[in-house]
Amino acid sequence: MECGGSGGGPRRDSPGRLAAIVRLLVLLPGSLPVVTQVEVVVVGAGPGGLAVAAALGAKGIDTLVVDRSPHVASAWRRHYDRLHLHTPRRWSGLPGYPIPRRFGRWVARDDVVRYLEAYAEHHRLRLRLGSAVTRVDRAGDTGGRRWVVHLDDATTVQAAHVVVATGYAHTPVTPDWPGLDGFTGEVVIARDYRNGRPYAGRDVLVVGTGNTGTEIATDLAEHGALRVWLAVRTPPHIVPRSRMGWSAQATGILVRRLPPRLVDHAARVLAVVQEPDLTAYGMPRAGADLYSRVLVGRVPVQDVGIVAAIRERRVEPVAAVASVDGAEVVLADGTRLRPDAVVVATGYRAGLEPLVGHLGVLDGRGLPVVHGAHEPPGEPGLWFTGFTNPISGMLRELRIDAERIAAEVSRAGASSRS
Numbered sequence: 001m002e003c004g005g006s007g008g009g010p011r012r013d014s015p016g017r018l019a020a021i022v023r024l025l026v027l028l029p030g031s032l033p034v035v036t037q038v039e040v041v042v043v044g045a046g047p048g049g050l051a052v053a054a055a056l057g058a059k060g061i062d063t064l065v066v067d068r069s070p071h072v073a074s075a076w077r078r079h080y081d082r083l084h085l086h087t088p089r090r091w092s093g094l095p096g097y098p099i100p101r102r103f104g105r106w107v108a109r110d111d112v113v114r115y116l117e118a119y120a121e122h123h124r125l126r127l128r129l130g131s132a133v134t135r136v137d138r139a140g141d142t143g144g145r146r147w148v149v150h151l152d153d154a155t156t157v158q159a160a161h162v163v164v165a166t167g168y169a170h171t172p173v174t175p176d177w178p179g180l181d182g183f184t185g186e187v188v189i190a191r192d193y194r195n196g197r198p199y200a201g202r203d204v205l206v207v208g209t210g211n212t213g214t215e216i217a218t219d220l221a222e223h224g225a226l227r228v229w230l231a232v233r234t235p236p237h238i239v240p241r242s243r244m245g246w247s248a249q250a251t252g253i254l255v256r257r258l259p260p261r262l263v264d265h266a267a268r269v270l271a272v273v274q275e276p277d278l279t280a281y282g283m284p285r286a287g288a289d290l291y292s293r294v295l296v297g298r299v300p301v302q303d304v305g306i307v308a309a310i311r312e313r314r315v316e317p318v319a320a321v322a323s324v325d326g327a328e329v330v331l332a333d334g335t336r337l338r339p340d341a342v343v344v345a346t347g348y349r350a351g352l353e354p355l356v357g358h359l360g361v362l363d364g365r366g367l368p369v370v371h372g373a374h375e376p377p378g379e380p381g382l383w384f385t386g387f388t389n390p391i392s393g394m395l396r397e398l399r400i401d402a403e404r405i406a407a408e409v410s411r412a413g414a415s416s417r418s
């Protein structure tokens with residue numbers, strides 16, 4: 001495999017050597033002897049887990065990455081076809097290995113997967129794929145192994161540290177609209193949507209006005225859906241992905257540490273020129289709360305076609321869904337629609353309760369009470385990464401978290417040896 005970039009020249013390996021590397025680095029159930037003790041277990045082989053493992057490996061810390069999927073980057077493989085990173089390539093690379101320049105400024109989904117595959121190989125990460133972690137328990141400080149990680153094949157791994165990196169968007173939030181079970185059309189969860197080709201010539205209602213919902217609505221219109229409705233409960237903030245070469249992420253980095261009220265006020269003033277006025281097309285203006293929304297995980301929508309689709313009336317904003325009545329969807333304003341399909345893009349939850357809920361480390365939203373280089377109170381050696389949705393870019397923050405967690409784990413190891 002060959003991968004370029006500024007982090008060193010490409011490495012070329014023969015097919016036989018690559019096969020040997022895979023056999024040595026990927027521990028599949030029933031193949032190589034199962035690791036039962038390790039310094040650090042990382043749960044999740046997405047970008048957050050791979051980044052932490054690489055940063056730990058750079059410090060010589062024995063690390064095992066465990067994931068239920070047979071491949072790294074399983075969530076990225078499931079995303080819809082047209083998805084690209086909303087953050088520029090040069091700010092989206094993980095520790096120790098940049099994204100190759102040939103992937104362009106806005107990296108496509110398939111190229112993100114290729115990058116993460118190459119990333120795991122470049123850092124020679126030790127992976128145990130196809131094994132789901134079912135629960136993390138305290139083990140007592142026996143020989144420095146404070147945690148027991150339970151796997152779905154009834155085996156366990158003991159570790160001094162556990163890093164949970166299963167991702168912010170882990171479990172889809174499904175609606176509870178009255179009458180949904182009796183809907184005679186097709187219901188598609190956004191995670192299962194790939195592209196708009198199957199919906200050409202059909203009427204489709206998209207529910208959810210985050211980045212996923214608005215991009216799916218745009219994709220449906222571009223693939224020839226007859227009518228595309230976009231159900232709006234809370235009008236989104238819509239910003240250009242880039243303006244005159246200046247990315248939305250660059251602005252996010254600049255305001256990341258500023259007081260939310262100050263950023264909300266500045267955004268309200270700038271909205272006159274930065275956010276499109278779509279009220280004439282049925283989309284109300286968003287409130288003066290851009291950064292306040294970010295703090296609860298609702299980042300602005302980056303415009304990759306939705307504004308033009310609404311202005312050209314290829315996507316029609318409508319009221320929020322209230323209920324379902326047979327073949328009809330009833331909206332909050334009393335309007336009745338008869339879509340052939342409903343695409344549900346109402347967000348995700350972390351789904352951490354089975355894994356660590358019994359440890360008292362989650363808040364009321366099911367998210368970790370701390371993340372990054374901080375351990376939950378009374379739970380030394382337990383770390384979380386990737387459970388925020390920052391305005392400064394998810395991959396950038398994963399890189400920062402990875403390096404900080406690795407530094408803290410290394411420091412803890414040095415202290416225990418002194």
